Amino acid sequence: MIRLGLCCKFIDQPIKFRTATANYLKRHKEKGEDPYVYLNDIVNNNVDSLEKAILYCHSIGVGSFRIGSDFLPISTHPDFHYTLKDLPDGSKLIAKLKEIALLAKEKNVRLTFHPSQFVILNSPKDDVVEKAIADLEYHASIAELVGADVINIHGGGGYGDKLSALARFEENFKHLSPKVKKRLTVENDDKIYTPNDLLPLCKQLNIPLVYDVHHHRCLKDILTEEQATNAALETWNREPLFHISSPLYGWDSNKTHHHHDYIDINDFPKFWKSIGPFTLEVEAKAKELAILKFKKELSI
DNA sequence: AGCGGTCAAGTTGAT
DNA sequence: ATCAACTTGACCGCT
Numbered sequence: 001m002i003r004l005g006l007c008c009k010f011i012d013q014p015i016k017f018r019t020a021t022a023n024y025l026k027r028h029k030e031k032g033e034d035p036y037v038y039l040n041d042i043v044n045n046n047v048d049s050l051e052k053a054i055l056y057c058h059s060i061g062v063g064s065f066r067i068g069s070d071f072l073p074i075s076t077h078p079d080f081h082y083t084l085k086d087l088p089d090g091s092k093l094i095a096k097l098k099e100i101a102l103l104a105k106e107k108n109v110r111l112t113f114h115p116s117q118f119v120i121l122n123s124p125k126d127d128v129v130e131k132a133i134a135d136l137e138y139h140a141s142i143a144e145l146v147g148a149d150v151i152n153i154h155g156g157g158g159y160g161d162k163l164s165a166l167a168r169f170e171e172n173f174k175h176l177s178p179k180v181k182k183r184l185t186v187e188n189d190d191k192i193y194t195p196n197d198l199l200p201l202c203k204q205l206n207i208p209l210v211y212d213v214h215h216h217r218c219l220k221d222i223l224t225e226e227q228a229t230n231a232a233l234e235t236w237n238r239e240p241l242f243h244i245s246s247p248l249y250g251w252d253s254n255k256t257h258h259h260h261d262y263i264d265i266n267d268f269p270k271f272w273k274s275i276g277p278f279t280l281e282v283e284a285k286a287k288e289l290a291i292l293k294f295k296k297e298l299s300i
Numbered sequence: 301a302g303c304g305g306t307c308a309a310g311t312t313g314a315t
Numbered sequence: 316a317t318c319a320a321c322t323t324g325a326c327c328g329c330t
Contacts, residue, residue, distance in 0.1 A: 008323055019325060021307050027327095068323065077308060114322045118309040128310065135309090154321085157311050189321085191312060243322095257320075283322070 002300055003110065005064030005281035006057055010288050015052045018042045019070040022077050035080060040087040046071050047096050051103065058107040062291055064279045066112045071142060076135050083141065094145065101147035110279055111148035113139045122156035122169040129172050140180040150241055151183040152210050155193035166201050173205055185210045190257040194221035195228040208235040212243035213269055218257050225269050244268060245283035261286040265297040
């Protein structure tokens with residue numbers, strides 16, 4: 001049994017998540033307007049959209065939804081940082097998110113997060129790490145409310161010495177709150193950290209590996225796809241989570257990491273059909289259209 | 301309505 | 316040196 005996951009947004013469905021820029025908020029504020037009133041509108045919209053997203057995913061047999069990092073836009077920006085309770089509708093929004101957690105549970109839609117590329121826990125720069133921690137804590141506060149069990153990040157930079165960079169990841173992990181720690185996962189990327197690089201970190205910290213088979217094909221290591229899959233499965237103390245995508249220009253191109261609008265069924269590792277229940281996030285630009293086509297071709 | 305310029309942030313590698 | 320890529324183009328402001 002494979003639970004398919006939709007990432008962040010929709011192509012055809014009228015479900016929109018809004019965002020804001022710090023520059024606009026600044027100009028807004030200079031005109032004497034309250035930026036938090038503006039943000040309040042956006043967050044109200046996003047909370048409503050999350051409910052619609054869960055209901056829609058459930059209606060098409062998609063069992064997981066990744067919430068975009070701009071769910072509360074600008075919330076960790078130095079000039080405008082805020083949390084839900086700082087917004088005019090704060091209490092209402094918190095109550096609504098708790099209802100959404102129950103809805104997701106009832107509809108069996110798993111919720112996840114994937115913080116942005118700027119969240120780097122292993123940087124040699126203290127300020128970068130501090131910002132990463134703040135961002136992870138922001139994600140965890142929403143995750144706690146809506147019942148999301150995954151906050152997935154990459155290993156970070158290599159800095160010419162991956163071993164000491166990973167040691168820094170381990171050290172900085174200690175500074176995270178329990179609510180981040182119990183949700184944090186790491187994913188192999190297409191440039192620096194392979195599954196084989198990350199497995200020792202996962203074992204050391206007791207955190208799961210999100211196995212991205214596309215990235216593994218872009219950046220290989222000594223592990224076969226079967227070995228990486230099995231090793232990743234062992235790191236999970238809950239339903240495992242994997243990623244799939246297809247290369248935009250094909251596997252012969254020199255730019256294999258670009259994502260295609262759809263999933264080529266041949267990119268799905270056949271042996272994944274016979275492993276236990278897991279979540280498979282589909283990273284395809286055509287979103288729900290791609291997932292519907294993929295689901296049909298997989299006959300699940 | 302359509303379009304061009306802009307957007308907070310880190311790191312890497314292609315050009 | 317510049318810039319695209321990454322989980323994601325969306326948004327404002329002008330015509």
